[in-house]
Amino acid sequence: MSQPFRIAGHGRVDHAQPVRFTFDGRTVEGRRGDTVASALLANGIHLMGRSFKYHRPRGVVSAGSEEPNALIGTSRGPGRFEPNTRATMQEVRQGLTAESQNKWPSLSFDVGAINDRLGRFIPAGFYYKTFKWPRSFWDKVYEPFIRQAAGLGKSPTEADPDHYASRHLHCDVLIVGGGPAGLAAALAAGQSGAETVLVDEQAEIGGTLLSEPGVRIEGQGAWDWLAAALAELRTMPNVRLMSRTTAIGYYHQNMVGLCERLTDHLDVLPEGAPRERLWRVRAGQVVLAQGAIEKPLVFDGNDRPGVMLAGAAQTFLHRFGVKVGNRVAVVTSHDSAWHGAFDLAHAGVKVAAIVDVRAEVPRVLTARAEALGIEVLTGHTVTGTTGRLRVATVRVNPVQGGRVGAGRTIACDALLMCGGWTPSLHLFSHTKGSLAWDAEAGAFLPDRKTEECEIAGAGRGLWGVAAALEDGARAGAAAAKAPGRVAGVGTFAVEGDRTGSGVVAKELPTDRDAGLAKAFIDFQNDVTAKDIRLAVREGMRSIEHVKRYTTNGMATDQGKLSNINGLMIAADALGKEAPAVGLTTFRPPYTPTTFGALANLRKGRHFEVTRRTAIDAWAEATGAVFEPVSLWRRAWYFPQAGEDMHKAVARECRAVRTAVGMFDASTLGKIEVMGPDAATFLERMYTNPWAKLQPGRCRYGLLLGEDGFIRDDGVIGRLAADKFHVTTTTGGAARVLNMMEDYLQTEWPDLDVWLTSTTEQWAVVALQGPNARKLLEPLVEGLDLSDDAFPHMAVVECTVAGFPARLFRVSFTGELGFEVNVPARHGRALWEALWQAGQAHGVVPYGTETMHVLRAEKGFIIVGQDTDGTVTPQDAGLGWAIGKAKTDFVGKRSLARPDIVAKGRKQLVGLLTEDPAVVLEEGAQIVADPNQPIPMTMIGHVTSSYWSEALGRSIAMALVEGGRDRMGEVLHIPMPGRTLRAKVTVPNFVDPDGQKLKV
Amino acid sequence: MLLIHCPYCDETLPEPEFAYAGEAHIARPADPMALSDEEWRDFLFIRSNPRGNHFERWRHVNGCGRFFNAVRDTVSDKFAMTYRAGEPRPNLDALKEAAE
Amino acid sequence: MTAQIHSFPRSTAVAVTVLPLEARFSLRLRAASREAAEAALGLPLPDRIGRTSEQGGRRALCLGPDEWRLDVPAAEAAAVAGALEGGIPHALVEVTDREVTFLIEGPGSLDLLAIGIARDVRRLEVGRGARTVFDGVQAVLVREGEERFTLAVWRSYASHVEELLRQGAREIALGL
Known part of the structure; x- marks a missing residue:
């Protein structure tokens, strides 16, 4: 492929290394070092996408991460599709598949572009005004329409096969931005010995210097100086350079x-x-050395x-060896575009004219333009x-x-614009650092800081390489300042620097009907100058309201190009000064960031921790179905061949x-409460009395919050005068x-007692059922398990x-029961020993x-299911668990x-x-009178509901107003299509x- | 992610090691049963919720395990200081002077 | 119990193994009882959080103002368990089975720990330890050498942590 707009030997791309990729199915050749945007431009392709609302044809506007238009879908195989990638940031790689967005059937002929013709009918606030009534239109008409119209690009439909990494890093000085200011800061900080990290979002560090090869620093060309500076930084063990790395957010305390x-950017993905x-x-x-972002001019x-x-054209020229056109025109309100035009002219591009909105432009610029044969039109506008x-x-x-005055047309195949520069202070804004309008710079500059940071270079309105270097060195030295560290402030001799100034313009004046102009401010959200004026006419006064009404600055570029123009x-x-109107707030991330990066390690099976017991692998091998219980996964039921859940649970219950039955109870929380004051402590914490509980005995313990509501429960065993084995619910342990x-x-703090979590020290197997003792007895040494010698709650x-x-x-089942705790390493072996021994006794794992069914048959509560944080012991029928003689305990x-104590x-x-046969739905609402008008008065809800195999019918528990005074009463449970009837009873069924x- | 100084470890450590634990200097009454309903309500539910410096409790739960107290600005989120449980409420004016 | 060697990538960068179980206790007592306990245990109990001490194959790591982790040979577990009985108010609880301890060693060990630990591990001096968090999981980290660490987590979290360590080790081996 010819690449007609490539300048041989020019730029920083590797001309010896062609890279082929496809764009909308067409093979395009670029050079190693190109971005998709630069490679397309080298081939004369400017049309890269369609706009979001009007589907207008769009080309690349910028050369960096602020790009609003050239958004593409990229792919490298199934699941590796990414929408909305900025073509100016995606480096070319062999075989990259890129496609344009928001077009159908093709980029050059798009049906949706009818919106452009209808543009006058869909102004700002259109959605708010139009999609209001009738209400019935929402589901069928408005929502589908809005969904169709909304969004940029397509979401990928397959799971992302890639994985993402996470790393914490600590350093003395972090420098964001690798242009002249950032480099000078890194040199100063690095030389001081400070641990310094320099990050830059581009593939190559260098920032502006990459686009300004004509500047000479310390007697060297800019690129030679850059190479030497990077080489020096690389020799410093205390400096880390990171390219392709975007600082996405600035959080508290310099995180x-x-x-x-x-x-x-790699042709081939390394395995793993x-x-x-x-x-x-x-x-x-x-140190924030992020430079400044060039502003577009606003005209039809x-x-x-x-x-x-204009700066983008300069970057495409110098960095990529690409001329953006053969005959370009320039429109500007700032000196910088003049320099870009001169560089293009030197590279052989015909510059048809430089239009400057200012009447007065420095003579040095106009003279140079004239010498290059460029027509100069100062005091002009573009209409x-x-x-x-x-x-x-x-x-x-x-x-x-x-x-x-009267207009004339100038032929061109590229029009370069420059409305001045906006200091890039997004990260600074994340810290809630304040900005102040600087009339001279015509920009908001950093004012009050909230974090330990320095802003260097163009970020604080300093233009030119010399100023950036000097200010960067100052900032780096200041940031590195610490006891024992000496940071010198370097000075830099710079020749050929291009400082300059300009004016801040609103939309350019025109001789045509401004109401018909399509003068865009926000390219990504298709917001025009007249949309902003309409918003103000319709009563928006705050810039925050104007933003939301027009969506200006609300696209994925967060208004990097549009905010100041808006x-x-x-x-x-509004007839006010800019600072009186104020700025909207920038929020992280600085540029769109993948969910993968944000989730990093927390992907797939690591989305959340899964805790497993020592017996988990046995259950898995036996075909258990698992359910999550807090972070644990627990065996839910053990289906045999042909069994569904209902059949498996019925069989387990019968057994x-x-x-x-045997049950893995290892997840129960366990706390060793030990020390001379252990009993005193439990007396104060739990509702029950503990002082007189003998060693070798257990008791059900009920824990309240200070508000009197049930927080947790569990069996507590006294092992010695000063030692208790406390159990908690699985979810309540921590x-x-x-x-x-x-x-x-x-x-x-005066109590001599200490708490140690032993949840994970012990694996626990519950044996429940009439044969439990027979199963266990042969395995227990030197201990009489008879009911007399080892009674219930021993x-x-x-x-x-x-x-x-x-x-x-x-027993949590109402059956004869034992719970065996062994050190966790033996859990699996114990389980298998019991399993073997149990074969003769009809043992089943459950x-x-x-477990839930069996306990419900006994009316035992599950904290968090039958209670909800507003249930007292009396409410739950657990008044018996309160030590009547106790003068105090938590919640008393x-x-x-x-x-x-109120009734009801x-x-x-x-x-x-x-x-x-009807099993109620848990959570179903209960009413006393099913014939009352809607909305009905609900008097309670079902908390637990199961099929009871033991009773051959359904059972349920419920929280009901004045429930214990309603014994025998029939209540009603309205469900879709029918109302169920149920009788109130004591919650103890078996x-x-x-x-x-x-026994 | 804040950095928090644990007064027991005497180290400034990242927030994931810590857990917030409500307003500080609210002692459980020695004899709750002696309190009126209104007094008990105030103990249970009424909190100062200031805009600005807040006396609050944190626990170095993934560290030394200790509960401690802190003064933190609820507007800026910044910690003015941390101190051990049981120590008296610090004088904020003195704190401000020391900072200047 | 023998050491379980897992299939971590044995790159030159960082290796991860699971240490065999010996015996581990959690010891709690007041400062006033410390000297008596030291005598009974035959082991100094450091009074600063994060410090360790070693004597006769026994080791103590101070984790809190009144808390020590004791690591002793398995054969001495029973002797240690009974060492403080009578007189000294304390809690001594065996937690050997509560935890799985990973050994992380090699030039990439600091990078590997940094995939999940937010604190600056470089500042942890050799011979010191700390309870901290690895990717949301509470863990006790000890720096055994410049490039040698142990990381102990509760047993049920071990597979999660191990898989992340394995993934991280692979990433570090790639040198990206």
């Missing part, structure tokens, strides 16, 4: 988030390589492909462009005394009630330990299956679902509060449906007298 792109890495950097000092037709920023898919002419008019026009419409530590450390330290164990006789005072509180009751425990 800066970086996104490093590791592989998107992460695509991107998110860095969380904590820096002692931050300023969005036509081929109309671009329009033509060209269907690429600019063909520009219309220019003289302006005198505020009056726009502000100047809004200020003009426990008639033979014996919370309970934290709450206990809180009271112990801050309310009762605990002992012994040996089970040869392992040291804590053996509890407890999961959490069966609240149990006497007026609203806690919701109380836990049993429900039996009239139709025994063996209500507890005979089965006394």
Whole structure:
């Protein structure tokens, strides 16, 4: 391929290395070092996309990450599609597949462009005004329309096969931006010995210097000086240089988030390589050397492909060896575009004219232009462009005394514009650092700082390489300042520097009807100057309202090009000064960032921690179905061949009630409470009495919050006078330990007692069922397990299956039950020993679902299911668990509060449906009178509901207002299509007298 | 991610090691049963919620495990100081002078 | 129990192995009881958080103002468990099975730890330790040497942490 717009031997790309990729199916050849944008321009392709709202043809505007138009989809195979990639940032690689967006059927002929013709009918606020009524139109008409129109690009449909990395980094000085200011800062900080990190979002560090090869620094060409500076920095062990790395957010206390792109530029993906890495950097000092972003000028037709920023053309020329056109025109309000025009002319591009809105332009510039044969049109405006898919002419008019004279057209194939420069202070704004309008610079500059940071170079309105170098060195030295560190401030001799100034313009004056002009401010969201004026006319006064009404600056570029132009026009419409109107807020991320980078390690199976017990692998091998319980995964049920969940659970329930079941209870929270004051401490924490509990005995413990509501429960065993084995719910383990530590450390620091989490020290197997003792007895050494010797709620330290164990006789099923605790490493071996021994006794493994059914048959609560943080012991029917003689415990005072003792509180009751086959839905609402008008008065809800295999019918528990006074009453549960009836009963359905425990 | 100085470890460490634990200097009454309903309500629920310096508790839960107190500006999120549990409420004016 | 060697990439950069279980205790007592406990245990108990001490194959790491982690040979577990009985108010709880301890060694060890630890591990001196967080999981980190660390996490978190360490080690080996 010919690359007609490439200048042989020019630029920093490798001309010996062609790189082929496709754009909309067409093979394009670029050079190693190109971006997609520069490679397309080298081939004369300016049309790169369609705009979001009007589907107008668009070309590249900038050469950097601020690009609003040239957004492409990139792909390297299934799942590796990314929409909205800026063509100016994506480096070419062999085989890259790139496609344009927002077009159908093709980029050059797009049906959606009808919106452009209809543009006058869809002004700012169109959606707010139009999609209001009738209400019935929302689902069928408006929402589909808005969804169709909204969004940029397509979302990928396949899972992302890439993985992403995470890294924390600590340094003394973090420098953001590798232009002259950042480099000088890095040299100063690095030479001082400070640990210094320099990051730059481009593939190559150098910033402006890459586009200013004519400047001479310290007697060297800019590129030679750059190479020497980078070489020097690379020799410093305390300096880290990071390219392709964007500082995306600046957070509290100098934490800066970086996104490093590791592989998107590589032809071949290294096996196992992460695509991107998110860095969380904590820096002692931050130097923001992010430079400035060139502003477009606002005039009719300023969005036509081929109309671009003058600085971008200069970058394409010098960095990539690409001329953006053969015959260019320039329109500017700032000196800098003149230099760009001169460089293009030197490279052999015909510069048709330089149009400057200023009447007075430095003579040195006009003289140089004239010497180069460029027509100079100072005191002129641009009033329009033509060209269907690429600019063909520009219309220019003289302006005198505020009056726009007759226009004439100038033929061109590229129009370069420059409306001045906006200091890039997005990261500074993330810190809530304030900005102040500087009339001389015509820009907002950093004012009050909230973080330990320095802003250097163009970021604080200093123009030119010399100023940037000098200010960067100052900032680097200041940032590196620390005891024992000496940082010198370097000076730099610079020749051929291009300083300059300009004026800040609003939309350019025109001799045509401004109401018909398509003078774009926000290219990405298709916001025009007249949209802003309309917003002000319609009553928007705050810039925040103007922004939201027009969507100016709300696209993925966050208004990097549009904010100041929008502000100047809004200020003009409001008749106020710019600083009085104010700026909208920039928020992280600085540029669009992949979800992959933000999630980094937390992807797929690591999205969240999955905790597994020592017995988990056995359950998995046995075909258990798992459910998540807090961070744990627990065996839910153990289906056999042909069984669904209902059948498996029914079989498991039958086995426990008639033979014996085994259950992995390892996830229960366990806390060793030890010390001379252990009993005193538990007396104060739990509602129950503990002082008189004998060693070797257990008790159900109920824990309240200070507000009197149930927080947790569990069996607590006393192993010795000064040692308790406390169990908590699975989900409550960490919370309970934290709450206990809180009271112990801050309310009762005088108590000699300490808490140690032993949740994970012990693997726990529950044996439940009439055959439990028969199964266990042969495996326990030297211990009488009879009911007399080891009754219900006993605990002992012994040996089970040869392992040291804590053996509890407890039941969460109503059956004869034991819980065997062994050190976790033996959990699997214990389980298998019990499994073997149990074969003779009809043992089955059961999961959490069966556990839930069996406990519900007994009316045992699950904290968090049958309680919801507003349930007292009395509400839950657990008044018996309160030590009546106790003068105090956590929550006791609240149990006497007026609203806690009031009548009509919701109380836990049993429900039996009239139709025994109907299993109520948990969470279903309950009413007393089904015939009352809607909205009905709801008196409670179902908390637990199951099929009870033991009873051959459904059972449920519910929280119902005044529930215990409603025994026998029929209540109603309205469901879609029908209303169910259920009778209130005592929540204890199986063996209500507890005979089965006394065996 | 804030940096927090643990007064027990005497180190300034990243926020993930810590957990917020509510307003500081609210002691549990010695005899709750002696309190009126209104007094008990105030103890349970009424908090100062200032705009500006807030006396609050943190726990170095993924560190030394200790609860401690802090003065933090609720507008800027910045910590003015941290101190051990049980120590008296610091004098903010003195703190301000020391900073100047 | 033998050491379980896992299939981490054995690059020159960083290696991760699981240490065999010996015996580990959590010891809690007040400062006033420290000297008596030291005598009974035959082991100095450092009084600054993060410091370690070693004597006769026993080791203590101070994790809090009243908290030490004791690592002792498995054969001495019973002796240590009973060492403080009578007199000294304390809690001594065996937690050997609670934890899985990874050994991370090699020039890439600091980078590998930095995938999940927010604190500046470089500032942890050799011979010191700290309880901290690795990718949301509480962990106790000890710097055994310049490029040699142990990282102990609770047992149920071990597979999650191990998989992340393996992924990180692979990334570091690639040198990207």
